[in-house]
Amino acid sequence: MDGNGRWAEQRSLPRTEGHRAAETTVIDIIEAARSAGVEWLSLYAFSTENWNRPGVEVDYLMRLVRRVVRKHAPLLLARGIRCRFLGAADPRIPRELIQDFDDLTTLTGDNRRMTLTVAFDHGGRRDIVEAARSLIRSGTSADDLTERVFAEHLPFPDTPDVDLVIRTSGEHRISNFMLWKVAYAEWVFPEVLWPDFRAPDFLACLHAYQRRDRRFGGLPAQPNGDPR
Numbered sequence: 001m002d003g004n005g006r007w008a009e010q011r012s013l014p015r016t017e018g019h020r021a022a023e024t025t026v027i028d029i030i031e032a033a034r035s036a037g038v039e040w041l042s043l044y045a046f047s048t049e050n051w052n053r054p055g056v057e058v059d060y061l062m063r064l065v066r067r068v069v070r071k072h073a074p075l076l077l078a079r080g081i082r083c084r085f086l087g088a089a090d091p092r093i094p095r096e097l098i099q100d101f102d103d104l105t106t107l108t109g110d111n112r113r114m115t116l117t118v119a120f121d122h123g124g125r126r127d128i129v130e131a132a133r134s135l136i137r138s139g140t141s142a143d144d145l146t147e148r149v150f151a152e153h154l155p156f157p158d159t160p161d162v163d164l165v166i167r168t169s170g171e172h173r174i175s176n177f178m179l180w181k182v183a184y185a186e187w188v189f190p191e192v193l194w195p196d197f198r199a200p201d202f203l204a205c206l207h208a209y210q211r212r213d214r215r216f217g218g219l220p221a222q223p224n225g226d227p228r
């Protein structure tokens with residue numbers, strides 16, 4: 001979800017106003033994804049590198065996320081959305097926010113229409129290092145280690161590989177996002193800034209994805225759709 005700061009700067013507003021405006025987009029895209037039949041939606045809200053931002057901006061984001069999580073909990077529950085939080089390991093995160101994450105996870109735990117993963121204080125490299133630590137602790141031998149076994153030690157191993165990554169605001173970077181799971185993801189980079197991103201923009205990304213020919217290193221299917 002990129003471009004909040006630039007959205008605000010274009011309006012001569014403080015950067016935090018861009019984050020505030022992002023709330024509308026977040027709800028719009030959750031609804032759009034659910035209506036379109038998306039079963040797994042992940043939102044990258046805060047990276048392990050975002051701690052490098054000024055303290056006032058970090059504090060604002062912590063408070064904003066807390067407010068959004070609490071305010072929209074009934075809607076998420078009613079819409080059949082199971083919520084989970086990826087990362088959220090840093091001791092600098094306010095205890096009350098961790099409690100809100102836990103509460104929303106529990107509240108929506110039986111929902112199955114769509115799983116919403118909020119990546120907050122997330123880093124793909126951290127997840128890989130944590131998986132390696134977990135493997136070492138489990139006593140897995142080098143010979144027994146496979147990609148499948150490794151993936152089971154990543155957080156939320158039931159989450160499928162990422163099919164499509166949408167990065168708004170015209171930036172073309174991975175920025176440490178779910179590094180293991182994006183191995184064969186398709187990517188789209190809409191120019192629109194996140195606070196201006198709306199359901200039609202999201203659907204345009206899905207349509208772009210549908211036109212992609214995913215070969216996973218293989219060859220294109222034959223015209224009749226059969227594998228070669």
Ligand code: IPE
Binds near residue numbers: 019
């Ligand atoms: C939001 O956009 C992403 C967050 C880390 C919350 P930015 O704050 O990165 O906006 P730009 O890139 O400065 O425009």
Ligand code: MG
Binds near residue numbers: 004
């Ligand atoms: Mg940015």
